[in-house]
Amino acid sequence: MDATDNSISHLFETAVSGERRSLGKLLTIIERGGEPADIVAGLAHQKAGNAHVIGITGAPGSGKSTLTGRLIEKITKGGGTPSVLAVDPSSPLTGGAILGDRIRMDDLAGEGSFIRSMATRGHSGGLALAVPAAIQLFDAARYNPVIIETVGVGQVEVDVAGTADTTVVVVTPGMGDAVQANKAGLLEVADIFVVNKSDRPGANDTRRDLDLMLDLGHLSGLEEKTGYRPPIIMANSLEGEGAEAILTAIEDHRNHLSKSGSFETRQKQRTLMEIQNRLELLIGSTSSNALQSEAGEKILTEVLERNISPSEAAKSIASSIIRDLT
Amino acid sequence: MDATDNSISHLFETAVSGERRSLGKLLTIIERGGEPADIVAGLAHQKAGNAHVIGITGAPGSGKSTLTGRLIEKITKGGGTPSVLAVDPSSPLTGGAILGDRIRMDDLAGEGSFIRSMATRGHSGGLALAVPAAIQLFDAARYNPVIIETVGVGQVEVDVAGTADTTVVVVTPGMGDAVQANKAGLLEVADIFVVNKSDRPGANDTRRDLDLMLDLGHLSGLEEKTGYRPPIIMANSLEGEGAEAILTAIEDHRNHLSKSGSFETRQKQRTLMEIQNRLELLIGSTSSNALQSEAGEKILTEVLERNISPSEAAKSIASSIIRDLT
Numbered sequence: 001m002d003a004t005d006n007s008i009s010h011l012f013e014t015a016v017s018g019e020r021r022s023l024g025k026l027l028t029i030i031e032r033g034g035e036p037a038d039i040v041a042g043l044a045h046q047k048a049g050n051a052h053v054i055g056i057t058g059a060p061g062s063g064k065s066t067l068t069g070r071l072i073e074k075i076t077k078g079g080g081t082p083s084v085l086a087v088d089p090s091s092p093l094t095g096g097a098i099l100g101d102r103i104r105m106d107d108l109a110g111e112g113s114f115i116r117s118m119a120t121r122g123h124s125g126g127l128a129l130a131v132p133a134a135i136q137l138f139d140a141a142r143y144n145p146v147i148i149e150t151v152g153v154g155q156v157e158v159d160v161a162g163t164a165d166t167t168v169v170v171v172t173p174g175m176g177d178a179v180q181a182n183k184a185g186l187l188e189v190a191d192i193f194v195v196n197k198s199d200r201p202g203a204n205d206t207r208r209d210l211d212l213m214l215d216l217g218h219l220s221g222l223e224e225k226t227g228y229r230p231p232i233i234m235a236n237s238l239e240g241e242g243a244e245a246i247l248t249a250i251e252d253h254r255n256h257l258s259k260s261g262s263f264e265t266r267q268k269q270r271t272l273m274e275i276q277n278r279l280e281l282l283i284g285s286t287s288s289n290a291l292q293s294e295a296g297e298k299i300l301t302e303v304l305e306r307n308i309s310p311s312e313a314a315k316s317i318a319s320s321i322i323r324d325l326t
Numbered sequence: 327m328d329a330t331d332n333s334i335s336h337l338f339e340t341a342v343s344g345e346r347r348s349l350g351k352l353l354t355i356i357e358r359g360g361e362p363a364d365i366v367a368g369l370a371h372q373k374a375g376n377a378h379v380i381g382i383t384g385a386p387g388s389g390k391s392t393l394t395g396r397l398i399e400k401i402t403k404g405g406g407t408p409s410v411l412a413v414d415p416s417s418p419l420t421g422g423a424i425l426g427d428r429i430r431m432d433d434l435a436g437e438g439s440f441i442r443s444m445a446t447r448g449h450s451g452g453l454a455l456a457v458p459a460a461i462q463l464f465d466a467a468r469y470n471p472v473i474i475e476t477v478g479v480g481q482v483e484v485d486v487a488g489t490a491d492t493t494v495v496v497v498t499p500g501m502g503d504a505v506q507a508n509k510a511g512l513l514e515v516a517d518i519f520v521v522n523k524s525d526r527p528g529a530n531d532t533r534r535d536l537d538l539m540l541d542l543g544h545l546s547g548l549e550e551k552t553g554y555r556p557p558i559i560m561a562n563s564l565e566g567e568g569a570e571a572i573l574t575a576i577e578d579h580r581n582h583l584s585k586s587g588s589f590e591t592r593q594k595q596r597t598l599m600e601i602q603n604r605l606e607l608l609i610g611s612t613s614s615n616a617l618q619s620e621a622g623e624k625i626l627t628e629v630l631e632r633n634i635s636p637s638e639a640a641k642s643i644a645s646s647i648i649r650d651l652t
Contacts, residue, residue: 038635038637041635041636041637042635042637042638045629045632045635045636046632046635049632059386060385060386060387061387132636267630268626268630271626271629271630271636272617272626274636275617275625275626275629275636275639275640275643276613276614276617278636278637278639278640279613279616279617279640279643279644280606280609280610280613281640282640282641282644283606283609283610283612283613283644284606284609284610286609287602287605287606287609288602290605291598291601291602291605299601300594300597300598300601303371303597303601304593304594304597306371306372306375309364309367309368309371309372310367310371310458310597310600310601310604311364311367311368311604312368313601313604314601314604314605314608315608317601317605318605318608318609
C-alpha cells in the first residue's frame with residue numbers, strides 16, 4: 001500500500017505541475033473509487049480552493065454540451081484554463097459513444113483546457129464521491145474555472161449542480177420544458193438561466209414562463225434576501241450565439257458571490273455534502289455486510305414469509321449492527 | 327399515535343375492499359414518509375404478493391407515458407384491473423403540470439384502473455422507500471398488474487425498474503438512443519424492448535442496434551443461462567400500434583418467470599433492496615444528526631481549513647457515532 005501511496009503522490013506532483021497524462025490517470029483512479037481514490041481526493045483537497053466551480057445542467061437534448069463547448073472555446077481564447085467534467089452519458093463533449101458516431105470536442109478546445117467525462121453508471125454513491133474529488137483535483141492542478149456538466153434529471157445530478165459556485169440551467173423552447181425543469185428542482189438551484197435553441201418557435205414564451213416562475217416562486221423570497229435575481233439569457237449554441245452573454249452573466253454572479261460573502265457559504269455546503277456522502281457510504285457498507293450475513297439471510301426469509309415487514313427487518317438489522325460494534 | 331394507527335388501519339381496510347379515496351389517502355401518507363408511511367407499508371406487505379409488477383422505463387420523450395396509457399386501456403377493456411405508479415415528473419399520465427397544458431389520462435382509463443404519480447423531488451432515499459410501499463399497497467388492494475413508469479435516467483429509477491417482475495425498456499429511433507439506454511444501464515435490466523415511434527426514420531437501425539447489443543453484451547451469457555432473450559417490439563403509441571404485441575410479450579415473459587422459478591428470485595431481490603434502502607436511511611439519519619452536532623461542526627471547520635480531508639472527517643464521525651452508540 002505504501003508503494004501505491006508513493007506512486008499516487010508522484011502522479012499528483014506531476015499532474016499539479018502540468019502533466020496532462022498524470023492528471024488523466026488520477027481521474028481514472030478517482031473514478032474507480034476505493035482507498036486509492038480517497039488518497040487522491042485527500043491530496044487534491046489540500047491544494048484546492050481557488051477555482052470557480054460552474055455547474056451546467058439541463059434535460060437531455062437541451063444542447064448543454066454544445067453550449068459548454070462554446071464556453072470553453074471562448075474561455076481558452078481569452079487565455080483561460082478551463083476544465084470540464086461531463087457527468088452525462090450522452091455528452092458529445094467527450095465522445096466515447098459505442099457506435100462511434102459522435103463528435104469529439106476535445107480537439108476543438110484550446111491547449112489550456114482539460115475535458116473529461118465520468119460515467120453515471122454503477123453506484124450513485126460512487127458518483128457522489130467521485131465528482132467532488134475530480135473538481136478538487138482540477139482545482140489543485142490550477143484549472144479555472146472548473147465546469148461540471150450534468151444532465152439535470154436524477155437527484156444526484158441536481159445536488160451536484162446545486163453545489164457549484166454558479167449554476168447555469170439550460171432549457172429549450174417548447175411546451176413544458178420550463179415546467180419540467182421546475183419539477184426536477186432545477187429552478188431552485190439556478191443562478192443563471194439559458195434559453196437555448198432560441199431560434200425555435202416558443203422561445204419567448206419559455207422566457208416568459210421562467211420570468212413568471214421567478215416572480216411567483218419561493219425564489220422571490222430568496223431574491224429579496226440576496227439582492228440577486230437569476231438572469232435569463234437567450235442563446236443558440238449551434239450558431240455560437242449567446243456564449244459571450246453567458247460568460248458575462250457568470251462573471252456578474254461571481255462578483256455577487258464575492259461581495260455577499262456567499263462564496264464561503266457555497267464551499268461550506270459543498271464540503272458538508274461531501275462529508276455526508278462519504279459518511280453514508282461508509283456506514284452503508286457496514287449495513288450491506290450485515291444483510292449478507294447468516295443472520296441477515298434469516299431475517300430476509302422472515303420478511304418473504306410475511307412474518308415481519310421490511311421496516312421491522314431494517315430496524316432489527318440496525319440494532320444488530322450496533323450490538324456488533326459494541 | 328394509537329389514534330393514528332387506528333385510522334390508518336381503517337383506511338387500509340376500506341382501501342382493500344375497493345374504496346378508491348382511501349387508497350388515494352394511503353398513497354399520500356406513503357409519499358409523505360415517516361412513521362405513518364411505515365405503518366401503511368407494513369400493512370400492505372402482509373397482504374401483498376399476488377400482483378405482476380411491470381416496470382416501464384425509457385428516456386424523457388420516448389413516449390412511454392402514452393404507451394402506458396395504451397396498455398392500461400387494453401388491459402381494462404379485457405377486464406383487468408391495472409394500477410399505474412408514474413415516477414416521472416414529466417408524465418402526462420397524471421397531469422399535474424403547473425401551466426395546466428397537459429392531458430390527464432386518468433379519465434381515459436377504465437373504471438377498474440388506478441393511476442397515481444409520485445414526485446421524484448426531495449430525497450431520493452424517500453422515493454426508494456415510497457415506491458415499493460406503493461407497489462405493495464396496490465397489490466394488497468388487488469390491482470393487477472401493478473405498472474411502475476419511471477424515467478430511466480437516475481440510478482434510483484433504474485433500480486426501481488430493474489426489480490420489477492417484467493421490465494419494459496422503451497427507446498426511440500434516432501442516432502444514439504439505444505446507445506444511451508445502454509450507458510444508463512437499462513439494457514441489462516430489460517426483459518422486453520419497445521422501439522416506439524417506429525414510423526420515424528431509423529427505426530429499423532435502432533432495432534438492429536439493440537439486436538447487436540443483445541448479441542454482443544454480457545447479456546448473452548445471461549441468455550444462455552435462462553433460455554430467455556428479450557424480444558424487440560416495434561410500436562407507435564400515438565397511433566396505438568404495438569400495444570397488443572407488448573401485452574403478449576409481457577404474458578410470455580410472465581410464463582417464462584413461472585416456469586423457471588424466477589418469480590421468487592425477483593421478489594427476493596426486490597425485498598432485499600427494500601430492506602437495504604430502509605436500513606441505509608435509518609443509519610443515514612443517525613449520521614446526519616452527528617454531522618449537525620457541535621462535534622460535527624468542529625470537524626467541518628477542520629476540513630474547510632484543509633487540516634483534514636473529507637474522507638478523514640467521515641471516518642472520524644463514523645467512529646464517534648459508534649462510540650455514542652456503545
